[in-house]
Amino acid sequence: MRDPLEQAFELLKADSTELAPNPNLEHKLMTEFNRQRQPRRWKKVLTVLAVLLGLTLAGGGIAMAAGFDPIRLFITVNEDGSVKTLDAQGNPTDMHFEIVDDDGTTKTLEGTLPPGTYQLEFVPSKPGVKK
């Protein structure tokens, strides 16, 4: 004898029909799909704007901080005329010692300083103007 439960469910399965795909529902799904995409695009734009704003603020902060602190370099001119440069932390640097005047002429420091240790201060000014 068959399980009455299985028989009962066979009845239920035979009685139930499948619904036909509904074009209205499909249209609704597309509307929802577009609605879903909309805020995501805005979210993306807002994220980019937030990142740009963050970078600007951070950059501004760094510029402010650096702008008021001169960059210090130490130059040691040896007896043989060779020049050794160190930054404020004592690390060697690869700085060129050419000074470009406003009229475009250049001057080099090498060989013009007597032996000894010198401290240079680079105070930031308008961008593009070298001191």
Added chain:
Amino acid sequence: MELATLEELTRAEHEPGPRPTEAELIEAAKHEPDALSALYRLHHGAVSRYVMRRVGQANTAEDLVADVFLQMVRYLPKYRVGTTPFRAWLYRLATNRVNRWARWQRRRAWQVLHDIAQHDPAERRHDEAEHVRASLLTLPLHFQSVVALHYLEELSIAEIGQVLGCAEGTVKSRLARGRELLRSILTERDGDL
């Protein structure tokens, strides 16, 4: 993974030949409306059949199926291929939606069973399916889901575990308990015959 283009997906629907895999279709449906339509049409039959079997009324079933697919559109971007199988994921959405509806139907189900018991025995034969459905609706929800998925949708214990997100042992015990409860409700009525 390389995704199928929309053109490939559309062509696959109308032409014989290699079809995009389900994973490709799902990934494409996250960005392409036509792929989403294809995904809807692919699964509409199974989802609507399941909901219809549990609910019994076409109008209500249509509303619930619409909710299930709207949920699918909302949560599809979060669905990850390779985790829960997509069909099981859809059954989960459908089960949750039907359970929310069924929560308010238990009293009505008892009323239906009572009404059927008042009918003429000859007439009762026409009420069989409704009787089974109403009996199922009187069960606690966690038993209803397991019994319906097993007997109506013929899912295995492992598959039901995937749908409900619970261990196979839990599914087995719920199935055994739900089956006994349902059997007692059904045989009680048969005893009245």
